[in-house]
Amino acid sequence: MRKFIVSSLLFAFVPLLLSFFFLKFYMQENIKHVDLYDFNYSWLEKLPHSPKVLLLGSSTIKYGLNANIVSEDLGYEEGQVINLAKNSRTAIQTYQLLQDLPQGFFDSVSLVVMGIDSWTYSQKYYEHNTVLMYDLNPFQSLYLRNTSEKEITFNELIGVPLYKRILCDTEAFDRELDIPEFYGSGRLEKKPKNFDESVNEWFIHNIFSFSEIQFKHLKEILNFFKKRRVKVILVNTPKRSDWRNDFKGNCEEVQNDFIDRLNEVIGSTRYLIHTDMVSKDSEALFFNDGIHFNTIGQDWYSREFVKGMAEIP
Amino acid sequence: MLFNSLEFALFVPIVFALYWVFYKSVKVQNSILLLAGYVFYGWWDYRFLSLIILSSFIDYFVSLRIAKVQSVHSRKGLLAISILFNLGMLGFFKYFNFFAQEFSKAFTFFGASIEGLALDIILPVGISFYTFQTMSYTIDVFRRKIEPTRDIIAFFSFVNFFPQLVAGPIERASHLLPQFIRPRAFSYQKSADGMRQILWGLFKKIVIADNCAVIVNDIFANYETQSGSTLFIGAIFFAFQIYGDFSGYSDIAIGTSQLFGFNLKKNFNFPYFSRDIAEFWRRWHISLSSWFKDYVYIPLGGSRGSRYLRIRNTLIIFVVSGFWHGANWTFIFWGLLNALYFIPLLLLGNNRSHTNNVAEDGNIPTFKEFRQILLTFVLTCIAWVFFRAETVDIAMKYVKNIFSSDLFTIPNVPFFIIPILMGFILVEWFQRKNEHGLVLNTEKTSKFFRWGIYYGVVFLILWYSGEPQEFIYFKF
Structure with a gap:
């Protein structure tokens, strides 16, 4: 029995060790490839003017700010405000994106607006990005795989990113894309699929803590722009009152933990909390769900956002 | 799970x-x-x-x-x-x-x-x-x-x-x-062999079956627009998919049982090297075939009695076996087709002609054996079309379209799978007298060599892992 256990452990040790390092490096490396495969930025090469303002973050920014309106209200030419936010995009992916874009692209940028939503910094959020799951321990991974709406298998964790990567290297960068109508901003008309559960389900904080590597990458993003002397504003976009109540009732401790961690990272970076900005009377008109604006809400918030910016010293 | x-x-x-x-x-x-x-x-x-x-x-x-x-x-x-x-x-x-x-x-x-x-x-x-x-x-x-x-x-x-x-x-x-x-x-030898069989089963399932499945699904979904050669290759790939899937499951089951000190019966005995359909059915899903033989065929009279009774019993056993696989006419036709392949052998008294391993004394089959294996495999593949198709009508059209004028053109399939399948067939061929494909002589080979082989299989599983698919036989 002892011989069998020792032999089995010894046999498993080499691939486990290799896969540990392999997965760490391979999957970290893979993030940008998968991301770029899913969302090609070849249209940035066709911009009519040099960009001045970049909008970064996840879906709350993608659907929250209309690049054309922000551009117009700030007095820029159309196309000088670019929305690079994407659904489920984490700080790691945002950082990879900044690394992947031609570095000369940032020469003309003077302002970056980045969405900060606490749940995107939770390890639970990895269910939307399987390539990040290398950061979980096996029990968290198992739990996530069994509770996620989308079943994630071991093959998907390794095989699919590999498959996508092979595809990426040969196909993704060859695709020519035209400039999108709203310079990267999305217009949300339907309710997103993944947001039906109560907000504390987004964290399950006793099993999935906040992700250290997300905060590390946020810090790297801030350093990236600091070196280039680009002003960064972090923003928490408006949320609907029922969602806010749910969040306050269920996630107070989680939020305090988040704020503590955030403060350690952002230093003196300006952080705008617009969560309560929409009055209860206007909610039905503006929101598509608890956290995402519809097209009317997006246009309204884009103008309000620029007005608010004018008051920042 | x-x-x-x-x-x-x-x-x-x-x-x-x-x-x-x-x-x-x-x-x-x-x-x-x-x-x-x-x-x-x-x-x-x-x-x-x-x-x-x-x-x-x-x-x-x-x-x-x-x-x-x-x-x-x-x-x-x-x-x-x-x-x-x-x-x-x-x-x-x-x-x-x-x-x-x-x-x-x-x-x-x-x-x-x-x-x-x-x-x-x-x-x-x-x-x-x-x-x-x-x-x-x-x-x-x-x-x-x-x-x-x-x-x-x-x-x-x-x-x-x-x-x-x-x-x-x-x-x-x-x-x-x-x-x-x-x-x-607890037996070290038994458990170690169990682990080898599990590894081989995973290889069959993840590398062979899952990769073939992606191609097969595409071909069967678009069978009306595919060339005869592509459809023919699609049927062959399905033969490997279902074999890799089901025999892979059996290998994992047998291997896992050995870890707990149990012996399960062999369920697949390299069936695609069979020289006729009767031999194929002695080597494919052995536990089900023998179940039907003992509890249905023999109580019906088996191969005793008049010619009519023998034909009737054979038809019953194959049709019931087909129906066991699923509530669809396609499975019944699949069973019926196999019965039609089997009955001539039974009537000529040739249904037990091949009870030994092919090329028993060496590794090179005779030309006759090779021809027999090929013919049996092609017949099996045609029957598998009925097993895989959603309706009998689709299966008929699929088979009809195989035998079209473009049967001898170059098939439209990804070629990365071909070397994997060729390698798989070779390993199975050289291991056909053993329990599974990863049996290595521990006395004649060094541990270094054996572990190199095992790591190679692990690497192939990780490298070629296709889109994950459920085991086909879970449906049954």
Whole structure:
């Protein structure tokens, strides 16, 4: 029995060790490839003017700010405000994106607006990005795989990113894309699929803590722009009152933990909390769900956002 | 819980450790296996545990009663209770909607209309396997081939033995149940070989079956626009998909059982090297074929009697076997087609011509053997089209389109899979006299060499892991 256990452990040790390092490096490396495969930025090469303002973050920014309106209200030419936010995009992916874009692209940028939503910094959020799951321990991974709406298998964790990567290297960068109508901003008309559960389900904080590597990458993003002397504003976009109540009732401790961690990272970076900005009377008109604006809400918030910016010293 | 999942990779070591800690007590070991079986099965859907528990209860008590009573009439009545319950459960969950639809169609044909007969029910995983296993126990007790066990934990563990619970091999009580009753000693050789067989099974499933599945799904979904050569290759790939899938599952099941000190019967014996259809059926899904032979074919008269009776019995056995696979006319046609392949051999008395291994004394088959293997494989592939297609009509069109003018053009399939399949066939060929594809002589080969091979297989599994697919036989 002892011989069998020792032999089995010894046999498993080499691939486990290799896969540990392999997965760490391979999957970290893979993030940008998968991301770029899913969302090609070849249209940035066709911009009519040099960009001045970049909008970064996840879906709350993608659907929250209309690049054309922000551009117009700030007095820029159309196309000088670019929305690079994407659904489920984490700080790691945002950082990879900044690394992947031609570095000369940032020469003309003077302002970056980045969405900060606490749940995107939770390890639970990895269910939307399987390539990040290398950061979980096996029990968290198992739990996530069994509770996620989308079943994630071991093959998907390794095989699919590999498959996508092979595809990426040969196909993704060859695709020519035209400039999108709203310079990267999305217009949300339907309710997103993944947001039906109560907000504390987004964290399950006793099993999935906040992700250290997300905060590390946020810090790297801030350093990236600091070196280039680009002003960064972090923003928490408006949320609907029922969602806010749910969040306050269920996630107070989680939020305090988040704020503590955030403060350690952002230093003196300006952080705008617009969560309560929409009055209860206007909610039905503006929101598509608890956290995402519809097209009317997006246009309204884009103008309000620029007005608010004018008051920042 | 799928064999090719992280859950299973964690589940087995936990059960293994617990199980061998209590190596001195068979009862505790059996209880651990029983609990593990319920967790394994309940992982998929705990509600259906009630069916398997009920089936175990009925067969346990009915068998004890059968052994006690002397009256043939009473014994037959008791056996009928077991068979009716098991087949009734199987019939309800698996065949009710099929018969309801056919009934409805028949009425429509005569101008009447019946609607709402179909029920919204899902098929419990592995129901066809465990019902057959428990039925064989009761029938064997009835035939006085075995004594019923009084050890309820051992019996329940036998029915719920997780490695073979949902997709076989379908074990006979005479072979497996005694292993639950006697003490089991840990064997290094047996466990190490079990691990090798698990690895080989994973290779078959993840590399061969899952990669073929992606191509096969695409070809079958667009069969109307594909060339004859592509359709032909699609049928061949499906042959490898279903073989890799099902025999891979059996390998993992047998290997896992060995870790717990059990021996399961071989379920696949390199069937694609068969020289005729009769040999193919002695090598493919052996546990099911022998089940039907012992409990249906021989009671019908087997190959005794007139020519008419032999043809009738062969037709029945193949059609029933096809229907066992699923409630669809495609499976019935698949069975029928195999019967048509088999009957000429039976009538000419050639159905037992090839009972040994091909190229028994070496590794090079004769030209005749090669021709026979090729012909048998092509016939099998054509039959597999009926197994895979959604309707008989589609299968017919698919086969018709194979034999079109572009049969000899270059097929439109990704070629990365070809070297993998060629390598797989070669390994299987050289290992055809062994238990599985990863048997290595531990005395003649160095550990360094063997581990190199194992790591190579692990690497291939990781590198070529295709889109994950469920095991096909879970549906049955």
